[in-house]
Amino acid sequence: MSDIILTIYISTVKMAIPILLASLGGLITYHAGIINVAMEGLMLSGAFAAVVFSYMYSSAFMGILGAIIISVLFSLLYSFFVTTLKANNFAIGFALNIFISSLTLYLTRIIFKGQNVFNSPDIKAIPNLSFNLGSQVLNNLFTNFSILVYLSIILIFVISYFTFKTPFGLWLRAAGSRPNALVTAGIKISVIQYSASILCGIFCGLAGAQLSLSNVVLFSKDMSGGRGFVALAVILIAKGKPSLVLAISLLFGLFDALSIQLQSSYIPPQFLFMLPYLVTIGSLIIISISRKRNPFIR
Amino acid sequence: MFNKTKILKNISWSWALFIGLIILSWSIIVLFSGENPLNVFYYLLEGSVGNYNAFFSTLDKMFVLILTALAVSIPGSAGMWNIGGEGQFLLGGFTAAWLAIYFNTHLASLNIIIVLSFSAAAGALWAYWPALLKVRLKVDEVVTTLMGNYVIVFFTSYMVNFPYRASDSTWPRTEYIPDNFIIPPVSNLPFSYTFFISIAILIFIEIIRKKSILGYEYSMVGKNELFAKQGGIDVGKVKVRSMMIGGALAGLAGGLMVLGLTYKFMDGFSPGYGYTGLLIALITGNLPIFIFGIAFIFAALQVGSINMQLFTNIPAEISKVLQSVLVFFITAQRTINIKIKKKERADNYE
Numbered sequence: 001m002s003d004i005i006l007t008i009y010i011s012t013v014k015m016a017i018p019i020l021l022a023s024l025g026g027l028i029t030y031h032a033g034i035i036n037v038a039m040e041g042l043m044l045s046g047a048f049a050a051v052v053f054s055y056m057y058s059s060a061f062m063g064i065l066g067a068i069i070i071s072v073l074f075s076l077l078y079s080f081f082v083t084t085l086k087a088n089n090f091a092i093g094f095a096l097n098i099f100i101s102s103l104t105l106y107l108t109r110i111i112f113k114g115q116n117v118f119n120s121p122d123i124k125a126i127p128n129l130s131f132n133l134g135s136q137v138l139n140n141l142f143t144n145f146s147i148l149v150y151l152s153i154i155l156i157f158v159i160s161y162f163t164f165k166t167p168f169g170l171w172l173r174a175a176g177s178r179p180n181a182l183v184t185a186g187i188k189i190s191v192i193q194y195s196a197s198i199l200c201g202i203f204c205g206l207a208g209a210q211l212s213l214s215n216v217v218l219f220s221k222d223m224s225g226g227r228g229f230v231a232l233a234v235i236l237i238a239k240g241k242p243s244l245v246l247a248i249s250l251l252f253g254l255f256d257a258l259s260i261q262l263q264s265s266y267i268p269p270q271f272l273f274m275l276p277y278l279v280t281i282g283s284l285i286i287i288s289i290s291r292k293r294n295p296f297i298r
Numbered sequence: 299m300f301n302k303t304k305i306l307k308n309i310s311w312s313w314a315l316f317i318g319l320i321i322l323s324w325s326i327i328v329l330f331s332g333e334n335p336l337n338v339f340y341y342l343l344e345g346s347v348g349n350y351n352a353f354f355s356t357l358d359k360m361f362v363l364i365l366t367a368l369a370v371s372i373p374g375s376a377g378m379w380n381i382g383g384e385g386q387f388l389l390g391g392f393t394a395a396w397l398a399i400y401f402n403t404h405l406a407s408l409n410i411i412i413v414l415s416f417s418a419a420a421g422a423l424w425a426y427w428p429a430l431l432k433v434r435l436k437v438d439e440v441v442t443t444l445m446g447n448y449v450i451v452f453f454t455s456y457m458v459n460f461p462y463r464a465s466d467s468t469w470p471r472t473e474y475i476p477d478n479f480i481i482p483p484v485s486n487l488p489f490s491y492t493f494f495i496s497i498a499i500l501i502f503i504e505i506i507r508k509k510s511i512l513g514y515e516y517s518m519v520g521k522n523e524l525f526a527k528q529g530g531i532d533v534g535k536v537k538v539r540s541m542m543i544g545g546a547l548a549g550l551a552g553g554l555m556v557l558g559l560t561y562k563f564m565d566g567f568s569p570g571y572g573y574t575g576l577l578i579a580l581i582t583g584n585l586p587i588f589i590f591g592i593a594f595i596f597a598a599l600q601v602g603s604i605n606m607q608l609f610t611n612i613p614a615e616i617s618k619v620l621q622s623v624l625v626f627f628i629t630a631q632r633t634i635n636i637k638i639k640k641k642e643r644a645d646n647y648e
Contacts, residue, residue, distance in 0.1 A: 037440065081626075085633040090379060090440070091580040095625040098573055102618035103327075109613035110331045226448050233441045270456035277445040284442060288435040 006140055008254075008261050013145060014215050015260075016253025018043065018207040018224075021152050022231035023238070023245045024159050025203025030235050031163060032196035033176030037093030038078045039204055040228025041100035046071040046208020048104040051118050051219040060124045063213050064148075068205035074100065075201030076194070083193045097228075105221050118219035125217045126209065146214040148206060155203075160242040172196060204228070226277065233280045237287045248283070255279045320627050324620055331612045338606055345605020346598035351488055356594065356601045358489035358559070361496035362387075363593040365551035366575020368503060369421075369544040371584050375507070376540035377520040378429065382443030383548045384572025385450035386424045390417035390549025392454045394556040395563035396462065398475035406478040413479060414553045421549015422542040424450065429541035433534040439541075447572065455565050464562075471564030481558035492558035497590075499547070504586045516540055548572060570618070577621065581628045592628075596621050 022039045029036040046067035053066025074096060081092040108118045130144045163169040174182040175192040182189055207227075212219050230252055238244035259272040325335035346356045366383045373380040394417045403409055428446060431437035458470045483490045507513035518526040519536045527533050551571070556563055574596060582588035603617035 081629065081633075085630055086637075087629050087633045088580070092626075092629055094381070094573070094576055094580065095622050095629065098570070098577060098618065099622035099626070102615055102622060106327075106613060106615045106619050107330065109615060110611070113611075226444065229441055229444050233438075233445075236438055236441065268456050268460060270452040270459070274449050274452045277448040281442055281445050281449075284437050285431060285435065288431070288437045292435060 004261070008257050009141070010145075011257035011261060012250065012254045013149060014210075014253075015256035016249045017146075017149050017152055018210045018215070019227055019231050019234060019252050019256075020246060020249035021148075021155070021203050021207035021210065022228055023234040023249055024152070024155060024242065025200035025207070026231055026235050027159065027238075027240055027242065027245060028163070028172065028196045028203075029193075029200045030240050031169075031173045031176050032193050033179065034082060034089055034193060034196070035232070036078075036200060037090055037229075037232065038075070038096045039200070039231050040224055040226065041093075041097035042071045042074055042078075042201060042204035043208045043211065043228050044097075044104060044222065044224040045074050045100045046205035047212035047223055048100075048107070048118070048208070048219050049205070050209040051123055051212045054125075054213055055118075055120055055123045058122060058124055060126045060213055063124065064126065064206065064209045067209040068202050071205030071208060072198055072201035075197045075204070079194050079197035083190050083197070101222055104219070108219065108221070116221040123213070123217055126214045146210065148210045148214060152206070152210075156242050156246055163242070168195075207231075230276065230280050233284055237283060251283070252276060252280065316627065316631055320624060323623050323627075327616070327619055327623065328612065331610075333610050333612055338610055338612060341606035341609050342599065342602035344602070346602030348605075352601065352605070354487045354489040356598045357493050359597040359601055360590075360593045361492045361554055361558075362551050362571050363575055363578055363596055364496040364500055364589060365547045365554070366571050367578035367582065367589050367593060368500065368575075369548035369551070369572075370576050370579035371582070371589070372503065372516075372547070373425075373429075373537075373540045373544040374579060375520045375584055376516045376537055377523065378432065378537050378541050378544075379440045380425060380443055380541055380544045380548075381440055381576065382425060382428065382446050382545070382572070383575050384568060384570065385443070385447040386421035386545045386548035387552040387555075387568055387572045388450050388454050389424050390421045390552030391556050391567050392457060392472075392552070392563050393417050393420040393549070394553035395472045395475060396457075398479040398556070399462075399473050402476060402478070404478065406480075409479050410481060410557060413557065414550060417553025417556075418546040418550040421552065422546040424549070425541045425545025426538065429538040433537055454563070454567070458563060458565050467564075469564060471562050474562050475556065479557055480561060481554065490558040492554045495554060496551075499550075500586050500589065507584070548575070551575075574618075574621065577625050581625050581632070595624070 022043055025042075026036045026039050049070035050063040050067035054060055054063030056062070078092060078096055081087040082089045105116065109115065112118060126146045126148060128144050129147055129150060130139075133139050133142060163172060171182060171185075171187055171192050174185075175189050175196075179189055182192070208224070211223060211227075216223075231249075234245055234248045234252065237248055255276045259275045262272050263269055321339075324339075328335040328338045345352055347353050366387060369383045369386065370380050394413050397413050397416055398409070403412070424446065425443070428437075428439045428442040431442060432439040455470070458472055462472050463470055464473045481490050481492055484493075507517070515526070515531050515536055518529065519531060519533050519540075523533055526536075552567075555567075560567070578589060578592050578596060582592050599617040599620050603612075603614040603620075606612060606616075607614040
């Protein structure tokens with residue numbers, strides 16, 4: 001029994017990390033005044049680039065780097081439309097999601113004729129970090145996760161400090177809430193929004209790399225499976241607070257993990273696959289009801 | 299001084315640049331595959347408008363795109379985002395196939411009307427709850443409608459995999475619908491009356507929008523909610539209704555698809571028609587002639603790419619890549635135009 005719990009725990013952490021990373025990235029643009037709906041596509045582009053670069057250079061590090069570069073490039077394209085051209089961010093976000101979803105499938109089909117999956121033994125996975133904490137229980141709980149898992153935990157604190165304690169963080173939040181004050185202070189909103197966008201690209205790229213080089217070691221069609229939008233829900237629920245983002249990401253990760261782990265049971269798999277999405281809808285409803293009852297709860 | 303020819307010349311130059319850039323980016327994407335872009339464009343055109351058969355097959359695919367685009371643009375005009383077109387479309391399609399198999403009045407016209415009404419109702423129902431949540435509890439409808447899509451994808455997949463799977467099928471699907479449910483083709487041409495139904499709806503909605511109080515109320519809610527409220531409009535009611543109309547149209551598209559094109563419901567029934575409709579709605583605004591035009595181009599790319607796949611090494615999936623590139627350029631062109639107009643206005647004041 002404890003074996004099952006341990007498996008679910010490990011799987012929860014693994015599934016929560018992509019959502020966590022994307023939420024942290026989206027959180028930065030959220031503070032800068034952009035509700036980022038392109039995270040789904042950015043994450044997918046990261047996942048694809050990670051596999052391609054890891055395959056080409058036989059190195060997981062190059063995979064992560066490639067994921068970041070490609071995701072940042074697409075994020076800049078998004079920013080060009082939203083910040084410079086002032087296009088509707090929903091419109092261009094969904095266009096970008098569909099563009100990346102179809103482009104990655106198209107390229108996969110060209111490389112591996114007629115298949116929806118990019119899979120090869122030459123793709124190097126992100127190594128797990130194992131170290132000894134002196135007790136079997138602690139080792140089980142805290143070691144042997146991918147490097148990105150530890151990195152993302154550190155990043156929560158970095159982002160938290162960065163957003164609320166540094167001058168740039170102040171400008172970032174001003175760009176979203178008091179743009180006029182920022183203009184008066186002589187700082188260009190567009191510069192802030194572009195930098196936020198680059199940071200968001202980096203985080204979504206990392207999220208994609210975790211999906212395709214650690215959780216599984218392959219790329220498949222639309223493998224982000226709506227997690228970019230789940231991340232958007234996380235941001236809306238957490239109202240931009242990094243610490244809450246961790247808790248909510250873990251909750252969604254748990255249901256992701258459950259939907260995979262329970263598959264041997266009597267429940268048809270389709271109903272299990274629905275679970276993470278139903279939980280997302282449910283938690284949005286619950287949080288809205290509680291906010292309505294007590295508007296001062298943040 | 300007002301120089302008409304100079305302005306005309308400028309406009310045609312910007313159009314040439316616009317189209318040139320689109321063709322250039324399309325070519326770059328084709329070049330990834332190592333094929334000659336000119337060949338690829340030839341096969342795309344041949345397969346979509348090259349002969350009567352191809353042309354009518356293109357028209358035959360348009361109804362889905364027109365209706366799923368309207369499913370986004372009607373709630374959009376009342377200030378609501380309906381991203382759930384995909385789920386509403388799937389639910390409408392499944393409802394049609396399910397009803398057609400389990401009930402029969404033995405009167406073709408009555409059958410079709412009843413089944414289509416239920417498809418539309420199913421779509422409307424699936425758009426109802428996110429709208430209600432938005433109006434009552436301020437739950438973001440973008441996320442809820444989108445999450446709802448995934449729920450329906452898995453729900454319909456379960457239905458055709460387990461309870462309603464046809465016994466002789468290798469790919470999960472329902473039984474074929476009986477003959478007296480089928481919307482027939484137009485006099486042996488490869489396209490059915492579904493095309494005219496969608497055009498009729500497009501025109502009807504445009505008339506409602508422009509000429510009726512209802513249409514005025516919707517656009518007022520979309521443009522200035524506070525003003526609409528002051529004017530005595532029940533804003534919440536308008537928003538919920540607009541979403542339900544959108545959902546009904548997407549559901550209807552699913553029903554028409556089963557009765558007029560596939561004659562069954564199967565796993566993978568929609569390769570993302572809901573999202574394609576979303577793209578069309580986003581770039582066309584609310585102008586019906588644009589919806590028609592872009593739906594035609596999108597359908598042509600979709601049908602033409604199947605022909606192209608036969609003669610080249612390029613998978614048909616390229617059609618969606620080309621469609622979304624088109625969306626980028628049209629969005630850029632529109633926003634730049636708005637900027638230029640604003641600047642001209644500012645110049646005039648000086």
